[in-house]
Amino acid sequence: MNRRRFLPVLPILTLLAMLGPVVAGLWGTLLPAFGHLPAAGLTGPSLDPFRDLFDWAGLPRAMLLSISTGLLATGISLAIVMLITAGWSGTKPFRALERLLSPLLSVPHAAAAFGLAFLIAPSGWVSRLLSPVVTGWDRPPDLLIVQDTWGLTMTAGLIVKEVPFLLLITLAALGQADAQRSVVISQALGYGRLTGWLKTVFPRVYAQIRPPIYVVLAYSMSVVDVAVILGPNTPPSLSVQIIKWMSDPDLAMRLEGAAGALLQLGLVIGALIFWRLCEHAMARLGQRWIASGARGRFDPVVAQGALAAGAICALTVLFGLVVLTIWSFAGFWGFPDALPDAFTWRNWMRFGPGTLEALGETALIAVTVALAALILTIGCLEAEYRFGLSFSARAVWLLYLPLLIPQTAFLPGLQTFMLSLGADVGRVPVMLAHLVFVLPYVFLSLADPFRAWDTRMGTIAAALRASPNGVLWRVRLPMLLRPILTALAVGLAVSVGQYLPTLLIGGGRVETLTTEAVALASGGDRRAIGVYGLMQTGAALVPFALALLIPALVWRNRKGLRHG
Amino acid sequence: MDKGLSLRNVTIRKNGAPLLSVSHDIAPGEVLTVMGPSGVGKSTLLAFITGTLAPDFQATGAVWLDGQDITNAAPHQRRVGILFQDDLLFPHLSVGANLAFGLQPGGSRPERAAKIAEALDEVGLSGFEDRDPATLSGGQKARVALMRMLLSEPCGLLLDEPFSRLDAALRAQVRDMVFDRARARQLPVLMVTHDADDAQAAGGVIVTLVG
Incomplete structure (x- = not known):
């Protein structure tokens, strides 16, 4: 059939779908940043856009926020995950935490x-539970906790989400690191579990999880939705300000936005x-630490602390x-009552229809995009298998490129670029x-x-006279049903969250x-936010449940x- | 010689360095045993014959099966059956469906079911059609794998250390069954192994490769 000619094209098509918009977007940012915007x-x-940008009084603080949020969120979540894994991997508490964190991802x-x-807001649940008995408050205290000037709450919000991500990435890397035997050996040499792990396994694991760590850093520095909800307002973080400029009705403001986007890109590259x-410095310090022969006197304390931090992250999200x-079900809920006076369906009746409409749009986009991504991915992997191609370590970085370049650096440019092409905004461009x-x-x-699929299965099936497509459809894909559905669920969740x-x-x-949910942030209607937030979570979570359930039923x- | 499996001046190199050279004719019903320590490239030779050689290997020479040059044929058109040391039954298919996968297309549904029942009968597994292969014992799996391969009506048979996972008692039993079936169907057999017992039991020519 024509598949033989079709398959080799898929890797190229995939690269184009992934990198084309990035390149177009960066181009669309570069031109207006240097004052070129024919549409306006x-x-x-x-250099006027940059002059305007540097004239903005909020710039130093906005830049500092971007840097501090990124480095703190990445450093702290990485430290928590590494110390938990070092101190607890293979134990019961670790498995409990793993099971708790995986769905939270x-x-x-x-x-x-x-x-x-x-x-944690002054009128939040923690404050309500502690008031008035512990705190003595009968009114919410006048404290700036959420949207604090230093972006600490925003950083915390990023940490609780990045810990599950990094933990899962680490678990995947552990499988290839032969960790257990190294820990056993070092324990036999008198090292504590945690110190032994850090000195023997950590370097191998870190080398493997480096790309996702860089993704976390780039993401944390330039995140917009979390910053709108939890970040400061005066001034906001750089990325939020860029979006403000970009959505200004005055097209000329886009020039300043584009200049800001390039600055954001520069900041991320600088931080990387x-x-x-820092990796080099840590490696040198680490070597000295290993040479010192220290056995890890404080291991139990550090391990307990890390486990507590991980548990706090999980419980916070939960x-x-x-x-x-x-x-979402609350009737009247006065401060400092621990629970509302009454539970009611009224909020769901009121906001339900709106969420259903948004759910339809969300699902249409997510299903289309996730399926397209799945088909391209299977095509790439199958082409790799059939034609004996192999991706070098460098090519793997291409996969990470769209995730390393801050969204705020190329999406505004992509929008401008599409405007200049006369392409209309709308659903299909959003899908792309x-x-x-x-x-x-x-x-x-x-x-x-x-790739881990036993290729001898393919040899056997071919020896039984199954064609290459027959092997793919009748043997490989059915055997891989679970990982395929999981990948689909990952794709759906990523799309839902965009x-x-x-x-x-x-x-x-x-x-x-x-x-819709993020737009509600400024209004502060907690009942509406509750309804939309839950629907959003459900839209991301249900596919994962199905990805577990369907293979269990089909292959019962x-x-x-x-x-x- | 028309019938049989011929390896004509086959040389396999790995990244340019010669790995092994074999030139041999295997007549129908005969067994050629290739011996040698692990890592000498025994399985690579079989991969060349099945058409699944990894890209870092280069091979010269030709493979002829029943008077046809199959050196460059697609893997699924070679009519070469293979058994590995693992049974490699498809885990998502029942025992019966595994056999149906092997059975050549054609025939009505009852005819196909009858052929499968007959095959199971032949190896003492009557009524196993609906079983999950994962619930079978090692010896039972080996027998299903053998019958699955034979139902595809191959013209030659390759054995890649096929008995090394079986314990001593089962081993002789399964081995005899495989060689008996191959002889009965007049199949040329190429076996690679590092086990001297297996080589003896095969009763054919033994070629030893050195690393």
Whole structure:
């Protein structure tokens, strides 16, 4: 059939779908940043946009916020995850935490951020539970906790979401690191479990999880939805300000926004270089530490502390969802009552129809994008298998590229670029923009299980005269049903959580659960936020439940696939 | 010689360095045993014959099966059956469906079911059609794998250390069954192994590769 000619094209098509919008977007940022925007009747080059940008009084603080949030969120979540894994991997508490954190990974950032805000705000649940008995407050205290000037709450909101992500990435890397034997050996040499792990396993694991760590750093520095919900307002973080400029009715403000976007890109690149230098410094310190022969006297304390921190992250997200649920059903809920006076369906009756409409749009986009990503991914992996191609370590970085370049650096440019082409904003361009971010995650999720499939199964099937397509459809894909559905669920969750691509490329006219929920942040209607936040979480979580349930049902009489 | 499996001046190199050279004719019903320590490239030779050689290997020479040059044929058109040391039954298919996968297309549904029942009968597994392969014992799996391969009506048979996972008691039993079936169907057999017992039991020519 024509598949033979079709298959080799897929890897190229995939790269194009992933990197094309990034390149176009950066180009669309570069021109206006130097004063060239024919759509607004401006032609460059000029340095005026940068002059305007540097004249903005809030710039130093906005830049500092971007840097501090990124480095703190990445450093702290990495430290928590490494210390938990070092101190506890292979134990019962570790497995309990792992089981608790895995589903939390798919909770969208916005929902988790709302949950955190509803917990720790002056009138939040924690304050209500402690008042008035412990605190003596009978009114919410006048404290700036959420949206604090230093962005600490925003940083905390990022940490609770990045810990599950990094933990899962670490678990995947551990499988290839032969960790258990190294720990046993070092324990036999008198090292504590935690110190032994850090000195023997950590270097191997770190080398493997480096790309996702860089993704976390770039993401934390330039996040918009979490910053809108939890970050400061005066001034906001750089990325939020860029979006403000970009959505200004005055087209000329886009020039300043574009200049800001380039600055944001520069900041992220600078931070990545700084992080790389820190890696070298840490490696040198680490070697000295290893040479010192210290056995780890404080291991138990550190391990307990790390486990507590991990548990706090998990419980924060979990109780955040609980308080969202309570608000969505709350009647009158006065301060400092621990629970509302009454539970009612009224909020759901009121906001339900709106969420259903947004859910329809969300699902249409997510299903289309995730399926497209899955087909491209399977095509790439199958082409790799059939034609004996192999991706070098360098090529793997291409997968991470769309995730390393801050969304605020190229999405505004992509929007401008599309305007200049005369392409209308709307649903299809939004889908293409989502695909940029969904593809890498789907690929990374499916690649390992797909490659780990025993190729002798393919040899056997071919010896039984099954054609290459027959092997794929009748043997390989059915055997890989579980990882395939998991990858699909990952793709759906990533698409559901996308805020900026939907907002910018949709021109504000494509309304998904995420854009609607984030838009509610400024209004502060907690009941509406509760309803939208829960719907958003459900839209991301239900596919994961199905990805577990469907293979269990389909293969209920197939023991050989139960743990595959 | 028309019938049989011929390896004509086969040389396999790994990244340019010669790995092994074999030139041999295997007549129908005969067994050629290739012996040698692990890592010498025994399985690579079989991968060349099945058409699944990894890209870092280069091979010269030709493979002829029943008077046809299959050196460059697609893997699924070679009519070469293979058994590995693992049974490699498809875990998502029942025992019966595994056999149906092997059985050549054609025939009505009852006819196909009858052929499968007959095959199971032949190896003492009557009524096993609906079983999950994961619930079978090692010896039972090996027998299903053998019948699945034979139902595809191959013209030659490759064995890649096929008995090394079986314990001593089962081993002789399964081994005899495989060689008996191959002889009865007049199949040329190429076996690679590092086990001297298996080589003896095969009763054919033994070629030893050195690393």
